[in-house]
Amino acid sequence: MDKYCPNCKRMVGVKKNMMPGIITIVVGLLIALFLPFVCLIVGAPVALVGVVLLILGGSKCSICGSKT
Ligand SMILES: [Zn+2]
Numbered sequence: 001m002d003k004y005c006p007n008c009k010r011m012v013g014v015k016k017n018m019m020p021g022i023i024t025i026v027v028g029l030l031i032a033l034f035l036p037f038v039c040l041i042v043g044a045p046v047a048l049v050g051v052v053l054l055i056l057g058g059s060k061c062s063i064c065g066s067k068t
Contacts, residue, residue: 002014003061005061005063005064005066006066007061007064007066008061008063008064012061012062012063013062014060014061014062018054020053022050022054023050024046024047024049024050024053025046025047025050025051025054026050027046027050028042028043028044028045028046028047028048028049028050029043029047031043031046032044032047
């Protein structure tokens with residue numbers, strides 16, 4: 001999958017970097033499942049961080065690492 005990178009000023013291959021976000025969401029869900037009382041305090045923010053990571057780290061330039 002190629003995308004134009006304004007930093008590199010050319011078309012570059014975009015690598016999907018979704019694993020950290022997915023892992024963070026799974027960890028948040030596991031905390032919520034096994035620790036019901038802690039889930040609202042810890043699990044929900046952890047899951048939210050995972051969603052943010054998914055959105056921010058969805059596509060990255062393989063050369064300079066900038067998010068296009
Ligand atoms: Zn780039």
